[in-house]
Amino acid sequence: MSRSTWVRKIHRWASIAFTAAFIFVTVVVLSGQEEPAEWVYLLPLLPLGVLLLTGLYLFVLPFGRRAGRGRGPFAADQHRREGVSAEQ
Numbered sequence: 001m002s003r004s005t006w007v008r009k010i011h012r013w014a015s016i017a018f019t020a021a022f023i024f025v026t027v028v029v030l031s032g033q034e035e036p037a038e039w040v041y042l043l044p045l046l047p048l049g050v051l052l053l054t055g056l057y058l059f060v061l062p063f064g065r066r067a068g069r070g071r072g073p074f075a076a077d078q079h080r081r082e083g084v085s086a087e088q
């Protein structure tokens with residue numbers, strides 16, 4: 001499996017972990033029992049940090065050097081402008 005596939009997988013699972021941690025903290029806080037420890041509030045930041053790093057990686061991927069002419073993130077626009085019908 002290529003590196004970008006791995007990064008995408010990690011991003012996907014980190015989004016699940018972040019959502020679970022966020023819901024957990026919300027429930028703990030709203031349950032209104034004794035004040036939770038400080039680290040409980042910081043829990044979602046761990047997967048969020050992973051999301052930020054892997055997300056930025058995924059964002060810059062299409063701008064890579066190898067994207068080249070007609071293969072970059074805006075290739076479809078370029079093809080439309082130049083009247084190229086199919087993907088090349």
Ligand code: HEM
Nearest residue numbers: 008011012015016018019048051052054055056058059060
């Ligand atoms: C923290 C900053 C974040 C950045 C910079 C970021 C960036 C990105 C980028 C560039 C993609 C790929 C989009 C594409 O290929 O069309 C992506 C996909 C995705 N992002 Fe994020 N993201 C961030 C945070 C989050 C958060 C907070 C969640 C949800 C809790 C999330 C969930 C997802 C999911 C589920 C995908 C699809 C992954 C897949 O291909 O299966 N991301 N993100």
